[in-house]
Amino acid sequence: MLVLMETQRAARGRARSEVSRQAVLAAATQIIGTDGYAALSIERIARESGVGKQTVYRWWPTKADVVMEALLHKVEVNIPIPDTGSLEADLRQFLTTSLRFGRMSQVVELLRALAAEAQLNPDFAERFRATFVDHRRAALTTILTRDEGRRPAPVRTSTLVDVVFGVIWYRLLILPTEFDDDLVTELVTLLTPTGDQ
Amino acid sequence: MLVLMETQRAARGRARSEVSRQAVLAAATQIIGTDGYAALSIERIARESGVGKQTVYRWWPTKADVVMEALLHKVEVNIPIPDTGSLEADLRQFLTTSLRFGRMSQVVELLRALAAEAQLNPDFAERFRATFVDHRRAALTTILTRDEGRRPAPVRTSTLVDVVFGVIWYRLLILPTEFDDDLVTELVTLLTPTGDQ
DNA sequence: TAAACATTACGAACCGTCTCGTATTGAATT
DNA sequence: AATTCAATACGAGACGGTTCGTAATGTTTA
Numbered sequence: 061m062l063v064l065m066e067t068q069r070a071a072r073g074r075a076r077s078e079v080s081r082q083a084v085l086a087a088a089t090q091i092i093g094t095d096g097y098a099a100l101s102i103e104r105i106a107r108e109s110g111v112g113k114q115t116v117y118r119w120w121p122t123k124a125d126v127v128m129e130a131l132l133h134k135v136e137v138n139i140p141i142p143d144t145g146s147l148e149a150d151l152r153q154f155l156t157t158s159l160r161f162g163r164m165s166q167v168v169e170l171l172r173a174l175a176a177e178a179q180l181n182p183d184f185a186e187r188f189r190a191t192f193v194d195h196r197r198a199a200l201t202t203i204l205t206r207d208e209g210r211r212p213a214p215v216r217t218s219t220l221v222d223v224v225f226g227v228i229w230y231r232l233l234i235l236p237t238e239f240d241d242d243l244v245t246e247l248v249t250l251l252t253p254t255g256d257q
Numbered sequence: 258m259l260v261l262m263e264t265q266r267a268a269r270g271r272a273r274s275e276v277s278r279q280a281v282l283a284a285a286t287q288i289i290g291t292d293g294y295a296a297l298s299i300e301r302i303a304r305e306s307g308v309g310k311q312t313v314y315r316w317w318p319t320k321a322d323v324v325m326e327a328l329l330h331k332v333e334v335n336i337p338i339p340d341t342g343s344l345e346a347d348l349r350q351f352l353t354t355s356l357r358f359g360r361m362s363q364v365v366e367l368l369r370a371l372a373a374e375a376q377l378n379p380d381f382a383e384r385f386r387a388t389f390v391d392h393r394r395a396a397l398t399t400i401l402t403r404d405e406g407r408r409p410a411p412v413r414t415s416t417l418v419d420v421v422f423g424v425i426w427y428r429l430l431i432l433p434t435e436f437d438d439d440l441v442t443e444l445v446t447l448l449t450p451t452g453d454q
Numbered sequence: 455t456a457a458a459c460a461t462t463a464c465g466a467a468c469c470g471t472c473t474c475g476t477a478t479t480g481a482a483t484t
Numbered sequence: 485a486a487t488t489c490a491a492t493a494c495g496a497g498a499c500g501g502t503t504c505g506t507a508a509t510g511t512t513t514a
Binding site: 272 | 492495
């Protein structure tokens with residue numbers, strides 16, 4: 061559900077319209093999908109969702125928050141945390157799933173949009189980190205530290221996490237190249253202690 | 258110099274004002290430094306540099322191109338390509354210099370601005386890659402392939418480049434953490450063939 | 455009856471283009 | 485050598501258009 065809290069609230073007056081909420085998220089996703097994030101505006105979200113402009117402003121601080129809420133729903137569906145017993149296998153599966161997610165063209169646009177907005181708006185950057193980035197880091201950290209004793213750790217776990225998400229974000233935001241499946245193997249090679257040491 | 262070409266041209270008419278060019282770059286840098294990239298507009302660059310609006314539009318396609326020109330000057334000064342004869346030493350020096358550069362607060366703001374604009378404006382993204390990103394990749398690739406025979410390459414050189422710049426950009430754009438010097442050692446450890454294999 | 459709703463209007467900021475008169479440059483003409 | 489001319493850059497600022505975020509209005513619903 062993601063939203064809500066204020067369990068206390070009196071709930072007097074008219075309740076929030078779930079229909080409007082869904083309509084806003086759908087409209088935003090569709091606008092970005094067809095015309096890109098640059099074409100997204102709250103005016104247009106309101107127009108194309110059939111919702112009042114003030115309603116959007118009432119529930120979301122910025123248009124990027126609308127996008128983030130739309131994206132989070134997709135994340136929750138698509139990326140589980142594997143636990144096969146083998147570090148290599150878990151890592152391979154997590155990376156495969158993540159890269160597949162990062163290949164979905166609708167998703168790429170949303171991720172780019174959020175990263176861009178985070179550069180321009182420090183308040184949103186804070187929410188973005190707390191809500192999205194840390195969630196992803198925690199998942200990978202869980203995998204990497206599961207049998208911690210085994211890895212002699214010349215490299216901090218947090219740095220390994222930086223490497224993985226670094227490559228992913230770099231290729232989403234800076235380079236125009238798509239992910240290929242060899243990348244999974246290469247990353248596992250780099251992250252995994254190679255036998256002897 | 259960066260500009261010029263058209264060596265052929267008659268050069269009739271008034272010459273471009275170097276004073277105005279410098280004033281524009283300085284004003285842009287200063288606005289971003291104090292109020293952030295979100296506050297940057299061509300109107301304001303013109304106003305605060307004491308330059309006509311049309312003059313800015315004449316020489317730069319977008320405000321991001323102004324920022325990129327300002328940044329490139331800093332890069333050329335600060336990051337040489339080392340050649341000590343040792344892969345490890347070259348790598349260590351390159352990373353140290355690059356991270357030091359990426360710690361300069363003025364620089365961080367400019368890099369963030371360029372990355373953000375590249376997400377929003379595909380035309381600029383093209384110029385950004387061709388002018389800045391590829392330049393940096395080429396430098397690191399030179400180092401990594403200098404004694405190519407020695408590395409058996411279970412991992413493509415281009416992927417290693419992705420890892421390095423991935424971590425750097427990730428920590429500039431997504432995370433709020435600063436670079437520490439241990440990161441250099443860790444990256445060298447990950448990128449360098451560990452003795453036996 | 456209170457709060458969310460859709461609608462509409464508003465001022466502020468910035469965009470990109472345009473025009474004005476002036477300044478600077480090289481080439482052509484005296 | 486002195487003058488004129490054409491080309492181009494310059495600062496200044498007006499222009500119509502767009503989007504922003506907020507506010508005011510009456511309507512609908514729990």
